Amino acid sequence: xxxxxxxxxxxxxxxxxxxxxxxxxxxxxxxxxxxxxxxxxxxxxxxxxxxxxxxxxxxxxxxxxxxxxxxxxxxxxxxxxxxxxxxxxxxxxxxxxxxxxxxxxxxxxxxxxxxxxxxxxxxxxxxxxxxxxxxxxxxxxxxxxxxxxxxxxxxxxxxxxxxxxxxxxxxxxxxxxxxxxxxxxxxxxxxxxxxxxxxxxxxxxxxxxxxxxxxxxxxxxxxxxxxxxxxxxxxxxxxxxxxxxxxxxxxxxxxxxxxxxxxxxxxxxxxxxxxxxxxxxxxxxxxxxxxxxxxxxxxxxxxxxxxxxxxxxxxxxxxxxxxxxxxxxxxxxxxxxxxxxxxxxxxxxxxxxxxxxxxxxxxxxxxxxxxxxxxxxxxxxxxxxxxxxxxxxxxxxxxxxxxxxxxxxxxxxxxxxxxxxxxxxxxxxxxxxxxxxxxxxxxxxxxxxxxxxxxxxxxxxxxxxxxxxxxxxx
Amino acid sequence: xxxxxxxxxxxxxxxxxxxxxxxxxxxxxxxxxxxxxxxxxxxxxxxxxxxxxxxxxxxxxxxxxxxxxxxxxxxxxxxxxxxxxxxxxxxxxxxxxxxxxxxxxxxxxxxxxxxxxxxxxxxxxxxxxxxxxxxxxxxxxxxxxxxxxxxxxx
Numbered sequence: 001x002x003x004x005x006x007x008x009x010x011x012x013x014x015x016x017x018x019x020x021x022x023x024x025x026x027x028x029x030x031x032x033x034x035x036x037x038x039x040x041x042x043x044x045x046x047x048x049x050x051x052x053x054x055x056x057x058x059x060x061x062x063x064x065x066x067x068x069x070x071x072x073x074x075x076x077x078x079x080x081x082x083x084x085x086x087x088x089x090x091x092x093x094x095x096x097x098x099x100x101x102x103x104x105x106x107x108x109x110x111x112x113x114x115x116x117x118x119x120x121x122x123x124x125x126x127x128x129x130x131x132x133x134x135x136x137x138x139x140x141x142x143x144x145x146x147x148x149x150x151x152x153x154x155x156x157x158x159x160x161x162x163x164x165x166x167x168x169x170x171x172x173x174x175x176x177x178x179x180x181x182x183x184x185x186x187x188x189x190x191x192x193x194x195x196x197x198x199x200x201x202x203x204x205x206x207x208x209x210x211x212x213x214x215x216x217x218x219x220x221x222x223x224x225x226x227x228x229x230x231x232x233x234x235x236x237x238x239x240x241x242x243x244x245x246x247x248x249x250x251x252x253x254x255x256x257x258x259x260x261x262x263x264x265x266x267x268x269x270x271x272x273x274x275x276x277x278x279x280x281x282x283x284x285x286x287x288x289x290x291x292x293x294x295x296x297x298x299x300x301x302x303x304x305x306x307x308x309x310x311x312x313x314x315x316x317x318x319x320x321x322x323x324x325x326x327x328x329x330x331x332x333x334x335x336x337x338x339x340x341x342x343x344x345x346x347x348x349x350x351x352x353x354x355x356x357x358x359x360x361x362x363x364x365x366x367x368x369x370x371x372x373x374x375x376x377x378x379x380x381x382x383x384x385x386x387x388x389x390x391x392x393x394x395x396x397x398x399x400x401x402x403x404x405x406x407x408x409x410x411x412x413x414x415x416x417x418x419x420x421x422x423x424x425x426x427x428x429x430x431x432x433x434x435x436x437x438x439x440x441x442x443x444x445x446x447x448x449x450x451x452x453x454x455x456x457x458x459x460x461x462x463x464x465x466x467x468x469x470x471x472x473x474x
Numbered sequence: 475x476x477x478x479x480x481x482x483x484x485x486x487x488x489x490x491x492x493x494x495x496x497x498x499x500x501x502x503x504x505x506x507x508x509x510x511x512x513x514x515x516x517x518x519x520x521x522x523x524x525x526x527x528x529x530x531x532x533x534x535x536x537x538x539x540x541x542x543x544x545x546x547x548x549x550x551x552x553x554x555x556x557x558x559x560x561x562x563x564x565x566x567x568x569x570x571x572x573x574x575x576x577x578x579x580x581x582x583x584x585x586x587x588x589x590x591x592x593x594x595x596x597x598x599x600x601x602x603x604x605x606x607x608x609x610x611x612x613x614x615x616x617x618x619x620x621x622x623x624x625x626x627x628x
Contacts, residue, residue, distance in 0.1 A: 280601065413576050413602030417569040424567060434602035443604065458571050466556035466573035 015074040015085070019117045019134040022073070026066035033062045075132055077146050082122060084130050100124040102280045103251040104147055106140050110244040122147065144250070148236065167237070167307055168275070168296030170228035178298040179222045181266040183401070188215035230295050232310060237277070239294065251279040256311055257411045257437030258444065259295070261304040261404040268402065271301045277311060278437030304404065312408055317394045319404065322385030328426045329384065329448035333377035341369045386431075386446040388460055393433065395446055405444055410468035411435045415458045419451070429454035433461065481550040481561065487591040488549075488612035492542045494587060500535030504528055551610055553621055558598055560608050570608040576600045577625060581607075582618050594618055 027034075037058040065088065073086040082101070084094045101122055108118035118140045119133035135143065170178065179185060188211050195208030228241040238250040262274040275296040296307055309315055349362030376399060385396045393407045413436055419429040431446040431454050446457060507528045514520045550561045558572040577598055584594035596618045597607040613621075 412573065413600040414570060414572040414605050414608065416571070416605060418563075419567045421565050429567075432605075434600070434605045436601040436603060455569075458569065462571035462573050463556050466575050469575045 014076040014078070016076055016139075017074055018070065018132060019136050019139070020070070021112075021115055021117050021134045023066050023070045025133060026069045027062060030062045030066060033058055037062075075130075077143065082130060082147065084132065094130055096122060096124050096130055098147060101147055102255050103249060104144050105247065105249040106144070107247050108137075108245060113244070113246065120144070148250075148252075165232045165310070167230040167232060167310060168228075168299055168303075169230075170225055170241075170297050174298045175222065175225060175228075177270065177272065178225065179218065181264070181270055181272065181298075182218045182222070183264050183266060185215055185218040186266060188212075188218070225294070225297055228294070228297055237295065237311060241294075251277075253311060255279045256408075257435040258405055258407040259304075259308045259311055260406075261308070263301065263402040263404070265400045265402075267298070268301065272298050273301045273304060274298060275304055275307050278435075280436035308406055312392070312406065315392055315394075315406065316389055317387045317392055317406075319385075319394075319396065322387045322394065322396055323453070325381060325384040325386075325446070325448040326426075326428055326450045327381060328428060330377045330381045332422065332426070332428075332448065333380050334373055337373040337377065341365075341373060345369065384447055386449070386457065388457060390464060393444075393461060395433075395444060397445065397447070407433060407435060407444060409461055409464045411437075412461050412465040415462050417454050417458045423448065427451050431457050479552045479554045481552050481559070482617070484546060484549045484610075484612060485593065485614040485617070487614065488593050489543065489546045491587055491591045491593055491612050492546060493539055496535060496538045496542055498587075500531055500538065504531045504535070507531055549610070551613070553624055558608070558621075560610055570605070572598055572600055572608055574625065576602075580622055580625060582622075584615075588612065592616075596621065 037055040068088045069086070072088050072091075073084075075082065075084045077083075077098075081098055082096045086092055086094075101124060103123050105121045105123075106118045107121065112118055112134060115134075116137050117134035118137055119131065120135050120140050120143060122130045122132075132143075191211035192208050192215060195211045199205050199207040224242050224245070224247065226241070226243045227246075228239075230237065230239045232238070232253070233250075235254065236250050236252050237256070238248070240246065240248045257278045257280055259275065259277045262276065263272075264274075267273060274294070276293040277295050278293050295311065296303065299307070305315065345362050345365050348365050349359055352358060352361040379399045383396055383399055383402060387394045388409070391409055393409055393412070395405045395407075397403050397405075413434045415434070416432040417429050418432060423429055427450060428448045429451050431449060433444040433446075435444070446454070449457065511524045511528060514524060515522070545562075545564055548562055548564050548567075552559050553574075556574060558574060558577065560568075560570045562568055578601055579599050581597045581599065582594045583597075588594050592615045593612040594615055595609060595611050596613050597609045599607045
């Protein structure tokens with residue numbers, strides 16, 4: 001099947017070469033040999049006659065090998081699978097059934113965009129992605145269309161979504177709020193300020209540098225979100241972002257394993273939330289899952305229901321209908337907190353004595369720490385919640401970094417009920433739900449449920465999941 | 475669940491295999507330690523208190539022998555029309571539920587000792603990302619065959 005693909009550089013069997021610029025990439029991957037050539041060329045080594053030309057030989061060999069690697073690499077789309085063959089000496093053929101395709105992502109850096117080429121990453125539910133790089137932009141688009149046509153056939157009840165329906169955008173103003181409310185950035189900023197104070201006091205001028213470096217990461221990440229846009233096209237979610245390097249991901253809606261609504265404290269204060277999703281590919285290699293799965297980086301609080309329903313279909317569960325964990329969890333949180341707080345108080349007391357401040361720092365920590373711990377533990381209990389019906393599982397966790405996770409019940413792969421000895425004594429258990437997608441920021445957990453409720457939840461999930469057959473089990 | 479399928483314990487031979495493993499493991503360490511102590515005692519000024527080492531190994535071995543019995547008794551499994559369920563754990567208790575329609579493949583493997591006693595390790599794999607497989611250690615070969623047959627794999 002060659003529909004849509006250009007007829008250039010394609011042999012009778014439909015094998016297609018990558019873009020010639022790939023040779024540069026291959027040379028890049030052989031850089032160690034080039035470095036070796038330079039080392040051999042190093043004057044003081046004074047090698048005997050034959051070896052003096054080794055650098056030239058290596059350079060030519062690298063070039064020839066790179067061209068050979070390029071020449072031996074080809075891909076094709078057959079009616080049933082996507083195939084990639086490579087290798088000059090050791091040959092390999094990678095085949096991916098088209099109906100197993102979980103997501104297609106294209107990724108173009110700044111330089112590649114100048115030359116109109118891109119890398120295509122096709123992932124299935126196993127760890128082996130197929131990476132095609134470089135491919136011309138037209139080829140990438142054609143490949144995407146061909147792969148989708150069959151791979152993403154809707155099944156069962158279709159979503160009532162019009163083609164091309166926008167999901168979310170990130171205007172510049174929002175992006176600024178996004179950056180300004182980034183917990184890592186703000187923490188980094190605070191550390192940076194402390195570092196400057198420390199530098200001024202101790203005259204160690206490198207002191208703020210580590211914090212400064214820590215701030216760079218969220219900024220780089222935010223930069224990748226410039227021009228963010230996500231929209232629904234037929235039965236697929238498409239996400240595009242970045243100006244210099246542009247990333248384009250698309251995932252069939254029926255491959256979405258869970259949707260997570262994040263309301264970190266700072267964003268909650270300003271009335272915003274972040275919505276992400278996870279598909280069944282565990283090979284979203286280079287980029288962080290967070291970025292690849294960002295459906296709506298920053299939307300007004302409460303927008304989640306509309307977006308989640310676009311992705312998962314109607315959701316009957318509501319946040320105020322969540323069932324609480326056992327109140328005993330407050331006691332457990334306090335006890336666990338004391339395990340940290342008490343040694344902390346002892347340490348502060350000891351340091352205070354050494355510094356001649358007496359016991360007061362320790363007393364202050366005691367007076368502030370204990371009530372704070374109690375308040376936190378109660379708040380944690382109030383946040384912890386779960387709800388389940390025939391279609392979805394909804395879980396809420398996190399006092400500061402509040403996460404609301406929605407899992408379609410039929411995406412549940414297995415359920416584990418587990419209890420530590422302490423939980424067991426109190427008649428509590430934790431339900432751990434596994435899907436084919438990576439769970440964002442910690443596992444999908446319902447913590448400290450009374451044992452009978454835990455068993456009910458687990459049985460309910462597993463039984464409904466068992467009743468719904470999935471084409472490939474994902 | 476309306477059609478109740480009883481939880482099945484592991485076969486007695488599983489306990490035999492596990493205790494034999496303990497016996498072999500501690501036996502090897504014991505012999506090596508005894509040899510080492512005997513060797514060291516040929517040197518002058520070696521305290522005879524070195525015998526504490528092998529003695530400790532025996533104590534640990536005995537404890538492990540007893541522990542295997544307790545741990546063994548906590549294992550239980552069943553295959554209902556909907557689910558594959560495995561329960562285990564003495565200190566940390568775990569119940570794993572795998573919907574039958576989510577099972578991707580089943581692997582069995584057996585070491586020489588396991589084969590001698592007709593047991594094997596059965597692993598049920600799902601597409602899940604964290605719990606990639608749910609295992610039953612030392613399940614009777616007959617039961618394993620039965621599971622594979624019921625899942626339509628044998």
